[in-house]
Amino acid sequence: MANPALIIDGLSVDFGGFKAVDGFSTVIDDGELRVVLGPNGAGKTTMMDLITGNTRSTGGTVTMYGKDITNHAEHEIARAGLGRKFQIPSVFRDLTVFENFEVAVTKQQGVFGNLRFGLRASEKEKLDQIIELTQTSDVIDKRAGDLSHGQMQWLELGMLIAQDSRVILLDEPTAGMTQGETYRTSQIIKALKGQHTIIVVEHDMAFVREIAEKITVMHLGKMLAEGRMDVIENDPKVQDAYLGSGGIH
Amino acid sequence: MRLSDSPYVDVFAYGMFIAAILLLPLVMDDPFWLNRIAKYLVFGMLGVAIALSWGYAGILNLGQGLFFGIGAYMVAMSLKLQSYTSLQQGSDKPVPDFMLWNAEPGAPTDLCCIVPGSWIWQPFQAQWFGMVMSVVVPVVISYILATAIFRLRVSGVYVAIITLALVLLARLLLIDAQPLTNGFNGLTDLGWLTVAGIEFDPYLTATYYIIAVSLSVVLVLARLLISTRAGLILQSTRDDPKRSRFLGFDVATYQVFFFTVSAAIAGFAGMLYVIAAEFASPSFMDLTFSISMVVWAAVGGRSSLLGACIGAILINTIEASASETELLQESWRAVIGLIFVLVVLYLPRGLAGIGQETVDWIGRKAGISGRSRSGRVTNPSAAE
Ligand SMILES: Nc1ncnc2c1ncn2[C@@H]1O[C@H](COP(=O)(O)OP(=O)(O)O)[C@@H](O)[C@H]1O
Ligand SMILES: [Mg+2]
Numbered sequence: 162m163a164n165p166a167l168i169i170d171g172l173s174v175d176f177g178g179f180k181a182v183d184g185f186s187t188v189i190d191d192g193e194l195r196v197v198l199g200p201n202g203a204g205k206t207t208m209m210d211l212i213t214g215n216t217r218s219t220g221g222t223v224t225m226y227g228k229d230i231t232n233h234a235e236h237e238i239a240r241a242g243l244g245r246k247f248q249i250p251s252v253f254r255d256l257t258v259f260e261n262f263e264v265a266v267t268k269q270q271g272v273f274g275n276l277r278f279g280l281r282a283s284e285k286e287k288l289d290q291i292i293e294l295t296q297t298s299d300v301i302d303k304r305a306g307d308l309s310h311g312q313m314q315w316l317e318l319g320m321l322i323a324q325d326s327r328v329i330l331l332d333e334p335t336a337g338m339t340q341g342e343t344y345r346t347s348q349i350i351k352a353l354k355g356q357h358t359i360i361v362v363e364h365d366m367a368f369v370r371e372i373a374e375k376i377t378v379m380h381l382g383k384m385l386a387e388g389r390m391d392v393i394e395n396d397p398k399v400q401d402a403y404l405g406s407g408g409i410h
Numbered sequence: 411m412r413l414s415d416s417p418y419v420d421v422f423a424y425g426m427f428i429a430a431i432l433l434l435p436l437v438m439d440d441p442f443w444l445n446r447i448a449k450y451l452v453f454g455m456l457g458v459a460i461a462l463s464w465g466y467a468g469i470l471n472l473g474q475g476l477f478f479g480i481g482a483y484m485v486a487m488s489l490k491l492q493s494y495t496s497l498q499q500g501s502d503k504p505v506p507d508f509m510l511w512n513a514e515p516g517a518p519t520d521l522c523c524i525v526p527g528s529w530i531w532q533p534f535q536a537q538w539f540g541m542v543m544s545v546v547v548p549v550v551i552s553y554i555l556a557t558a559i560f561r562l563r564v565s566g567v568y569v570a571i572i573t574l575a576l577v578l579l580a581r582l583l584l585i586d587a588q589p590l591t592n593g594f595n596g597l598t599d600l601g602w603l604t605v606a607g608i609e610f611d612p613y614l615t616a617t618y619y620i621i622a623v624s625l626s627v628v629l630v631l632a633r634l635l636i637s638t639r640a641g642l643i644l645q646s647t648r649d650d651p652k653r654s655r656f657l658g659f660d661v662a663t664y665q666v667f668f669f670t671v672s673a674a675i676a677g678f679a680g681m682l683y684v685i686a687a688e689f690a691s692p693s694f695m696d697l698t699f700s701i702s703m704v705v706w707a708a709v710g711g712r713s714s715l716l717g718a719c720i721g722a723i724l725i726n727t728i729e730a731s732a733s734e735t736e737l738l739q740e741s742w743r744a745v746i747g748l749i750f751v752l753v754v755l756y757l758p759r760g761l762a763g764i765g766q767e768t769v770d771w772i773g774r775k776a777g778i779s780g781r782s783r784s785g786r787v788t789n790p791s792a793a794e
Binding site for chain 2: 215234236245247253254256260264270277302320324
């Protein structure tokens with residue numbers, strides 16, 4: 162595939178005069194794992210909102226595998242092959258863990274194609290693997306709303322895997338996790354590497370060191386620096402941007 | 411894993427209910443009461459319609475009476491033309507009596523033009539037309555309405571307000587069109603449903619069976635519908651529409667589909683009600699009636715189709731018995747209001763919730779656990 166996974170070109174949004182994302186550009190290659198860093202309020206979540214159609218951009222374009230998806234409806238962008246994990250875990254709380262997976266693994270999107278019972282063999286096989294990977298088999302029949310915070314994060318990750326998007330956006334997947342949980346999450350994400358193109362926003366530096374290849378640093382809605390971990394850490398611009406928030410830990 | 415989650419428990423509960431309503435005529439031979447119960451079964455069907463939209467889609471429709479009313483009027487128009495009185499108006503073709511009272515002097519006694527717009531009645535001379543329209547018109551209207559509402563992503567209380575306003579508007583229009591609809595008085599003096607030469611007197615056991623079987627079929631089909639993948643996706647859109655969209659589902663199409671199914675059930679219920687009650691009236695579009703349906707479903711359990719159905723039947727049966735005591739007759743509305751508040755506060759899953767707790771309690775005592783949807787045997791201590 163010659164096309165890059167994502168080309169973000171001059172992406173901007175104007176919230177009544179305040180530019181939360183301001184002419185942000187980057188190119189993400191097929192199969193890449195990109196970490197996005199930046200102090201709080203840098204515009205990372207907003208950038209993901211713009212890519213996924215959750216917020217309408219006021220400038221710039223987003224192209225995924227050669228297809229323009231700028232400001233398309235959320236479900237169209239999702240169908241084009243983009244999945245997203247939210248900063249605050251977003252799962253179907255009144256459904257069981259298994260039902261959450263079942264919804265996510267559904268390839269057919271319309272109503273009439275889904276007037277059917279049970280699981281296809283291919284779906285079952287996939288869910289078995291995901292349950293294994295996310296270690297959710299003990300809570301599989303539990304209401305998703307009753308899960309612990311960490312389990313909910315894994316459930317949402319598992320749903321993304323079930324959805325099987327080519328490109329996956331993860332917004333702070335380890336937020337609020339213990340060290341042990343964070344480590345397991347990094348293992349799950351590593352398992353996704355190679356099969357998916359992944360963009361992950363993360364604060365936890367131990368986690369970033371564990372998984373990062375190429376890093377993009379955002380500041381005040383703009384791209385501040387881009388490169389490998391060691392380059393980024395020694396970049397004076399980055400050090401300045403982080404001064405207020407205590408530097409990169 | 412809780413026993414009540416097992417599909418077999420549901421099969422058993424639905425089976426018991428259907429058996430009970432089908433066997434009822436064997437023990438109840440009072441045609442008056444049987445006819446009454448038939449009407450309550452129709453309300454049970456409305457409970458199913460409400461649970462489907464409110465419980466499963468998260469759409470509180472406070473105007474379900476609109477679809478019930480349309481369903482009722484469509485078949486009532488046909489039955490009115492079939493009535494003996496409609497053939498007594500001095501024409502060889504049927505003309506509703508009230509049209510004659512409303513006609514200009516000298517107007518021809520013919521449906522074509524006795525009053526302005528009366529031609530609309532013409533196709534209703536065929537009974538099947540009225541019956542089919544009882545479902546088709548609610549489906550068309552609800553589809554258009556739902557498409558407008560859900561494409562604009564209107565949700566929550568705004569849907570309730572819009573549907574409520576619409577049913578009131580429809581009621582006004584209906585009453586206002588007096589020469590065409592007999593306004594406030596509604597359509598009375600109806601003929602009986604006639605199929606293959608057999609007349610279904612509302613007090614016949616056969617008429618009860620038409621309704622009981624219809625309810626059973628609707629109940630089972632609706633239950634199957636929500637256990638399809640589409641039904642599961644619908645529930646996901648209720649829990650978190652944003653998540654559903656990001657999984658690639660066009661939430662509005664699911665909402666439109668199930669809203670329309672719910673309206674179709676309500677229209678069908680309206681048709682059955684007319685067959686049992688022999689009238690159609692603008693009171694079907696009263697606000698209090700639409701709100702009553704929601705109360706029945708809440709008390710029975712809005713997240714259970716069967717629960718909401720039983721809730722409707724139970725409340726109406728108690729209401730009928732209560733109205734025989736004068737004191738209770740006065741205070742009945744207050745009692746129902748109180749029950750509603752208590753259920754909302756303390757029993758969000760309604761009577762169905764009590765049923766499920768009981769089944770789970772029995773399951774724990776007897777050490778039986780169900781087989782879940784996942785089909786996995788999980789460690790019971792971890793699963794609970
Ligand atoms: N809908 C909105 N309207 C106005 N301001 C917003 C909106 N969404 C986000 N912002 C602002 O944009 C900035 C970037 O926020 P966000 O993208 O959440 O930052 P990050 O995820 O990098 O911490 C913040 O100052 C935030 O207050
Ligand atoms: Mg953020």
